[in-house]
Amino acid sequence: MAVADGVLNETPEAPEAPAAPPAPGGILGYARSKQGQRILLIIAAALVIALMVGILMWSQQIAYRVLFSNFSDRDGGAIVASLQQMNIPYKYSESGTAILVPETMVHDARLKLAAQGLPKGGNVGFELMENQKLGVSQFLEQVNFQRALEGELARSIESLDAVAGARVHLALPKASVFVRDQQTPTASVILNLRPGRILDNDQVSAIVHLVASSVPELPPKGVTIIDQAGNLLSSTGKKGPSAGLDPTQMKYVQDVQQDIVKRVESIISPIVGPGNVRAEATADIDFSHTEQAAEVYKPNQAPNTAAVRSQQTAETSNPNVTAASGVPGALTNQPPAPATAPITQPAPGTPGAAAPGAAAAGAPAVTQKDATTNYEVDKTVSYVQQPMVGVRRLTVAVVINYKRQYDANGKVSMKPLTDPEKAQITDLVREAMGYNKDRGDSLNVVNTLFSSEPEVDLPLWKQPNMIRLAIEVGKYLLLAIVLLFLYFRILRPIIWKLTGKTERDAKAKADAQAAEAAALAAEEGALFADTDAVVQLSAEAEEAEAIASYKAHLEIAKALAKRDPKLVASVIKGWIINE
Numbered sequence: 052m053a054v055a056d057g058v059l060n061e062t063p064e065a066p067e068a069p070a071a072p073p074a075p076g077g078i079l080g081y082a083r084s085k086q087g088q089r090i091l092l093i094i095a096a097a098l099v100i101a102l103m104v105g106i107l108m109w110s111q112q113i114a115y116r117v118l119f120s121n122f123s124d125r126d127g128g129a130i131v132a133s134l135q136q137m138n139i140p141y142k143y144s145e146s147g148t149a150i151l152v153p154e155t156m157v158h159d160a161r162l163k164l165a166a167q168g169l170p171k172g173g174n175v176g177f178e179l180m181e182n183q184k185l186g187v188s189q190f191l192e193q194v195n196f197q198r199a200l201e202g203e204l205a206r207s208i209e210s211l212d213a214v215a216g217a218r219v220h221l222a223l224p225k226a227s228v229f230v231r232d233q234q235t236p237t238a239s240v241i242l243n244l245r246p247g248r249i250l251d252n253d254q255v256s257a258i259v260h261l262v263a264s265s266v267p268e269l270p271p272k273g274v275t276i277i278d279q280a281g282n283l284l285s286s287t288g289k290k291g292p293s294a295g296l297d298p299t300q301m302k303y304v305q306d307v308q309q310d311i312v313k314r315v316e317s318i319i320s321p322i323v324g325p326g327n328v329r330a331e332a333t334a335d336i337d338f339s340h341t342e343q344a345a346e347v348y349k350p351n352q353a354p355n356t357a358a359v360r361s362q363q364t365a366e367t368s369n370p371n372v373t374a375a376s377g378v379p380g381a382l383t384n385q386p387p388a389p390a391t392a393p394i395t396q397p398a399p400g401t402p403g404a405a406a407p408g409a410a411a412a413g414a415p416a417v418t419q420k421d422a423t424t425n426y427e428v429d430k431t432v433s434y435v436q437q438p439m440v441g442v443r444r445l446t447v448a449v450v451i452n453y454k455r456q457y458d459a460n461g462k463v464s465m466k467p468l469t470d471p472e473k474a475q476i477t478d479l480v481r482e483a484m485g486y487n488k489d490r491g492d493s494l495n496v497v498n499t500l501f502s503s504e505p506e507v508d509l510p511l512w513k514q515p516n517m518i519r520l521a522i523e524v525g526k527y528l529l530l531a532i533v534l535l536f537l538y539f540r541i542l543r544p545i546i547w548k549l550t551g552k553t554e555r556d557a558k559a560k561a562d563a564q565a566a567e568a569a570a571l572a573a574e575e576g577a578l579f580a581d582t583d584a585v586v587q588l589s590a591e592a593e594e595a596e597a598i599a600s601y602k603a604h605l606e607i608a609k610a611l612a613k614r615d616p617k618l619v620a621s622v623i624k625g626w627i628i629n630e
Contacts, residue, residue, distance in 0.1 A: 089549065096545045103534055103542075113153045115142060118160055119170055120149035121215055126170035133164055197221055204265055208240065208258060213250055216243035221266060237273040238262050244278055253299070255284045300338055307334045307442070314483045315449060319476060327452035327501070332484065335444040340436070347431040358427040365421035445492040447484050451476065452501040468498045564621040571611070 118141070119130060130150060134141045139160055141152050152160050164170070201219040208217040218241045224234035240262060244250070250258075255276055263271040276285040311332040319328045451473075453465035468476070477496045486492050511517055612619045 092545050092549050096542060099537055099542045103537055106530060115151035116154045116157050118150045118152045118157060122170050129169050130164060133167060197223060204262055213244055213248035214242055215245045235273060236266055236269045238269060240276045242278050259285055304334055304336050308332045311484050315480050318479055318483050323451055329450045331448050333446040334442060337443045343435045345433045360427045361425040363423040368418040444490055445484060447494050449480055449496045451498045465500055473498055561621040561625050564618045565625050568618050568622050
């Protein structure tokens, strides 16, 4: 306490800074030192940066696609070795049956591996014949040729989309010079189909003819095809019309039915509103083909208009046979009298002598004629092949919802259709479906109240595409929030701590607060000095004044500490730093 110019001026002494405890030794003591804290901060900053980089890499994961699948172990090893040489990242699928590479490198990797002949596949083709050894036997050549032919056929079959793998077994009999000892070859094919894929009859038939056409003297009925489950796909028996409809015919029936339904709904929907009509159709299609051969004979025509096919005429004449002569009657039919010869015959040349052969010469000769005429038979030979009849019968069922009506208050009510409206809709449906009464078509139109309202479009926030987009945007937004939090709340304070910016800011703030506290203390000291000057009027009250001044300073300090504790702490911290 000092008195200057009659003014009592009391300056409190600064408290001594407490002695710092001795720093512990070892790792803990090194960690508490400035150098140790600096190293820890550097390590923490590195960890935060690594975490941020890991989060970024996780958010941008590379999509992998299948490079090759269902390969042999030998091909798998060769493919992996080539990928390692080309520095192409790869990984295996969960099942271990496929090799995956980044999506952007799939095509390049396939082309580069194809240039190296990979994958070779488990089947050996005609390249086996390129490595023939000198002095190989004829039997071994035949075996190699059969292996090569089987491998080439298997490769051709595997080129189909639905076939993942194939094995072909050929039974080629030995050729014989005797015709009766010759045997036809046979073939067996085992197919490994891809999951969820099947082969229809046309595809199986195509494989059968492919194999049969590739092996000499192999008939299609000698090819047997089974799948990996042991199901027989090929059939040696002839399939007739009774075997059922093939997939093509089934698809044709479905197309006809769907076309009828589409036409009916499209013409009725504008009348009753979308979603208020349902239609189903059943079509009976006749796929049978008719072939007819006829030979028709017409009645015989007139001879003058008929065509002569052949004509034959025969005429015979016999002069030694006399024709019948004389007067018709009983006398003529009597036998002649016995011949008598005169005793004397007149000499030839004399009057009354008959010349030899005179009787025969006077009688007419017998002539016979035969004529045969053959005419062409009038007939018609026709061979008619009729295509399939087509639609044999149609059956259509249509259900129409009640129509909506609004009253004066805007209330909706469902009312059935009137008879004229129902008849009009029935006529439209008949025209749309191609109704034919002679064909036996059937149509049934029912007007009833639907149990539920027609489906409406989902709002934008319920659509699956928008949900997926929102999830994707939310993922990136969450990633940005996490990265900003790590940077502003952890990484930036560590960097400021390492560069000393935090200490400089704290020191500048403490100096400002100390200056403000000193100014405030000076003002309060001047006020107390004036008060002490008044108290010094009496020498006897000096000790009381000193006690009162001490108490006044103590109360001021307490009030200041309560009002602004940070300022007092900064002043004390400055005293400790400056000792």
